[in-house]
Amino acid sequence: MSVLIFAELDEGALKKSSLEAIYYGSKVAELTGTSATVLVLGEGNADELAKAGRFGASKVLHASDAQLTEGNAMAYASVVAEAANQEGADVIVLAKSSLADSMAARLAGKLKAGLAANVIELPDVSNGFRVKRSIFTGKAFAFTELTAEKKILAIKKNTITPEETEATATVEAFKPALNNADFAVKVTKVEKATGDILLPEADLVVSAGRGLKGPENWGIVEDLAKALHAATACSKPVSDLDWRPHHEHVGQTGIKISPNLYIACGISGAIQHLAGVNSSKVIVVINKDAEAPFFKSADYGIVGDVFEVLPRLTKAVQAL
Amino acid sequence: MKILVCVTSVPDTITKITLTDNNTKLNKAGVQFITGPYDDYALSRAVELKEQLGGSVTVLNVGESDADPVIRKCLAIGADDAIRVNAEPTDAYFVAEQIAAIAKESSYDLILMGRESIDYNGGQVHGIVGEMLGLPSISPVMKLAIEGSTAKITREIEGGHEELEAGLPLVLGCQEPIAEWKIPNMRGIMSARTKPLKVVEPTGKETLTHIANYELPPARGACKMIPASEAETLIKLLRTEAKVI
Ligand SMILES: Cc1cc2nc3c(=O)[nH]c(=O)nc-3n(C[C@H](O)[C@H](O)[C@H](O)COP(=O)(O)OP(=O)(O)OC[C@H]3O[C@@H](n4cnc5c(N)ncnc54)[C@H](O)[C@@H]3O)c2cc1C
Ligand SMILES: Cc1cc2nc3c(=O)[nH]c(=O)nc-3n(C[C@H](O)[C@H](O)[C@H](O)COP(=O)(O)OP(=O)(O)OC[C@H]3O[C@@H](n4cnc5c(N)ncnc54)[C@H](O)[C@@H]3O)c2cc1C
Numbered sequence: 111m112s113v114l115i116f117a118e119l120d121e122g123a124l125k126k127s128s129l130e131a132i133y134y135g136s137k138v139a140e141l142t143g144t145s146a147t148v149l150v151l152g153e154g155n156a157d158e159l160a161k162a163g164r165f166g167a168s169k170v171l172h173a174s175d176a177q178l179t180e181g182n183a184m185a186y187a188s189v190v191a192e193a194a195n196q197e198g199a200d201v202i203v204l205a206k207s208s209l210a211d212s213m214a215a216r217l218a219g220k221l222k223a224g225l226a227a228n229v230i231e232l233p234d235v236s237n238g239f240r241v242k243r244s245i246f247t248g249k250a251f252a253f254t255e256l257t258a259e260k261k262i263l264a265i266k267k268n269t270i271t272p273e274e275t276e277a278t279a280t281v282e283a284f285k286p287a288l289n290n291a292d293f294a295v296k297v298t299k300v301e302k303a304t305g306d307i308l309l310p311e312a313d314l315v316v317s318a319g320r321g322l323k324g325p326e327n328w329g330i331v332e333d334l335a336k337a338l339h340a341a342t343a344c345s346k347p348v349s350d351l352d353w354r355p356h357h358e359h360v361g362q363t364g365i366k367i368s369p370n371l372y373i374a375c376g377i378s379g380a381i382q383h384l385a386g387v388n389s390s391k392v393i394v395v396i397n398k399d400a401e402a403p404f405f406k407s408a409d410y411g412i413v414g415d416v417f418e419v420l421p422r423l424t425k426a427v428q429a430l
Numbered sequence: 431m432k433i434l435v436c437v438t439s440v441p442d443t444i445t446k447i448t449l450t451d452n453n454t455k456l457n458k459a460g461v462q463f464i465t466g467p468y469d470d471y472a473l474s475r476a477v478e479l480k481e482q483l484g485g486s487v488t489v490l491n492v493g494e495s496d497a498d499p500v501i502r503k504c505l506a507i508g509a510d511d512a513i514r515v516n517a518e519p520t521d522a523y524f525v526a527e528q529i530a531a532i533a534k535e536s537s538y539d540l541i542l543m544g545r546e547s548i549d550y551n552g553g554q555v556h557g558i559v560g561e562m563l564g565l566p567s568i569s570p571v572m573k574l575a576i577e578g579s580t581a582k583i584t585r586e587i588e589g590g591h592e593e594l595e596a597g598l599p600l601v602l603g604c605q606e607p608i609a610e611w612k613i614p615n616m617r618g619i620m621s622a623r624t625k626p627l628k629v630v631e632p633t634g635k636e637t638l639t640h641i642a643n644y645e646l647p648p649a650r651g652a653c654k655m656i657p658a659s660e661a662e663t664l665i666k667l668l669r670t671e672a673k674v675i
Contacts, residue, residue: 138527140615159642170602181587181592182593183567183568184560184566185646187557187561202610208570208587208588209588211553211569211586212557212567212603214557214560215555215556215560215567215569216558216560216567217552217558218522218554218558218561219526219557219558219559220559222523222638223637224639225522225552225554225638226639227550227551227554228551240642242645244551245549245550245551245644246441246447246548246551247548247551248647249446249447249647250449250644250645250646250647251644251645251646251647252550252641252643252644253642253643253644254639254640254641254642255639255640256638256639257637257638257640258638258639263459291564294596295566295595296594296595296596297592297593298594298595299592299593299596300538300587300592301591301592302587302588302592303589304601308588308589310588311588316675319635338675346622350606350607355589355590356572356586356591356606357590357591362467362548363467363606371672371674373558375441381443382444388647391674392668392672393650394664394668395653405655406653407650408650408671409650409652409654410654410655410656410667411653411654411655411656412656412657412661414658419658419661422661422662423664423665425662426661426662426664427664427675430665430669
């Protein structure tokens with residue numbers, strides 16, 4: 111038995127959430143008295159891959175077939191299954207992401223594995239295998255027993271704090287057998303913002319709602335985000351109105367995030383909005399209406415006009 | 431176009447979650463059940479495709495009889511008939527096995543689901559069903575157009591989206607803005623009463639997970655208010671007190 115961790119690269123670097131998964135998977139290996147191997151697909155240099163060792167993994171399998179450059183969930187699932195088989199892995203760990211989620215779903219079917227999504231703590235292995243996971247988009251937790259031999263744990267981002275050591279991992283090339291049927295879906299175009307901080311990976315997020323009045327006013331939101339090195343997000347009506355792209359929409363029907371800091375500007379705080387952000391560590395609300403429900407779920411609040419408050423906050427950050 | 435839409439019956443998004451039976455069960459008392467919002471998107475797009483291309487829309491739920499009102503609402507929105515697999519659906523693998531068994535009985539061109547259930551947030555049933563049926567699965571789907579026997583799909587990825595093409599049949603996990611949510615009208619509600627809702631017994635009973643008990647998150651502390659005239663203080667507090675910047 112061993113633990114296999116599926117790690118992702120973004121622009122050549124291991125994603126922050128993948129480092130969390132590597133650390134988590136290594137701890138699971140420690141708890142169960144086995145070793146942790148990381149699988150990475152795509153272009154990445156050896157130094158970057160060896161970094162997995164600092165987070166607890168002993169070995170990295172690297173597959174860099176040209177066919178594996180597009181995030182093809184079905185092909186990835188087959189490759190992960192093959193690696194799990196080679197390593198004799200019963201536990202597969204990954205961080206939730208748009209690619210990992212669909213990969214994990216296929217993998218669960220392929221391996222007949224029990225999949226626990228949004229896992230937020232290390233498992234209890236004292237009697238069986240039990241994980242704590244977030245359900246109802248953060249409104250409750252379920253202690254879930256994984257009773258199948260194979261288990262897949264999808265870790266919720268920014269809930270595990272990795273510790274780094276000086277250890278290194280060995281990097282081995284992995285040559286999976288690719289299967290044509292896995293490439294039945296053709297990617298015809300990819301549009302992805304480059305250079306921006308990815309919202310689901312961001313530690314700090316500045317978000318705005320209908321209180322901003324129109325897309326032409328987003329400059330003050332972007333300025334504060336830039337000063338903080340934060341990502342930008344928005345409420346559902348804002349993306350419905352096409353003021354901002356859909357991938358910035360957070361909430362019940364949008365992206366679920368759990369950053370260290372979430373600053374909500376001109377957002378009323380509807381329960382469906384809170385569902386996407388309630389696991390943020392610190393929440394700041396800026397709203398001109400002192401009765402806005404969001405203040406009840408905030409740690410810090412300013413009752414004021416965003417058009418006056420945001421530029422002052424930006425200046426204060428720049429002065430730090 | 432023969433479309434199967436899989437729907438969940440879930441607590442309304444405004445529900446305050448409470449627990450009973452020594453924290454081993456969710457308290458259903460006073461909870462309003464609705465169709466999963468993502469499933470609603472899937473259903474709305476299915477009905478649009480039927481209007482455009484002809485064919486039929488079948489709704490499928492794996493659940494107990496308390497899901498029937500939600501199923502009737504799906505019929506009122508425009509589905510032609512419904513199937514309920516009569517079982518308590520507590521495990522994604524079990525649910526997927528039921529859906530795959532139903533799908534094998536008829537040849538559907540599309541099997542539409544939501545990207546994830548809003549209760550257990552697993553996001554996995556479409557992938558498992560795809561694997562069980564040997565069909566491609568794609569999620570989360572933001573746009574879906576059908577041209578002949580090819581589907582043109584826009585899928586959300588981190589920081590953007592990608593455009594995909596695949597031949598039918600397919601299993602898709604849907605999200606906005608694939609369609610506008612449809613609201614049932616009076617005629618739909620009347621006709622839903624007589625549309626067929628077939629109840630079938632489950633095949634197999636294997637599960638891979640089991641929920642032992644639940645917990646509610648701790649309440650957030652009081653909100654510290656900062657006067658707008660001293661907005662700069664916030665930045666200081668975020669650095670020295672909250673230590674997040
Ligand atoms: C099934 C379902 C799913 C949903 N999913 C989501 C979701 O995923 N995400 C989501 O966000 N919503 C979701 N919603 C919608 C949600 O209910 C709210 O309608 C929405 O979040 C409101 O967005 P808002 O706060 O930007 O706008 P509003 O509610 O209009 O709030 C605007 C706020 O800005 C304040 N304001 C105005 N001017 C200023 C100013 N100059 N300075 C400071 N403050 C100002 C106002 O006081 C107000 O509080 C969902 C709804 C349903 C039914
Ligand atoms: C204790 C307990 C009680 C439950 N009670 C109910 C209940 O009363 N009614 C109910 O409908 N569900 C109920 N659920 C089941 C839950 O909604 C899911 O069906 C199941 O747990 C899989 O969850 P998931 O989050 O992995 O699904 P996901 O993989 O996130 O779901 C993705 C999509 O798959 C489809 N799908 C998922 N589940 C079903 C289903 N049951 N029937 C048809 N399509 C489905 C939907 O299109 C959904 O959007 C219960 C679960 C538990 C643990």
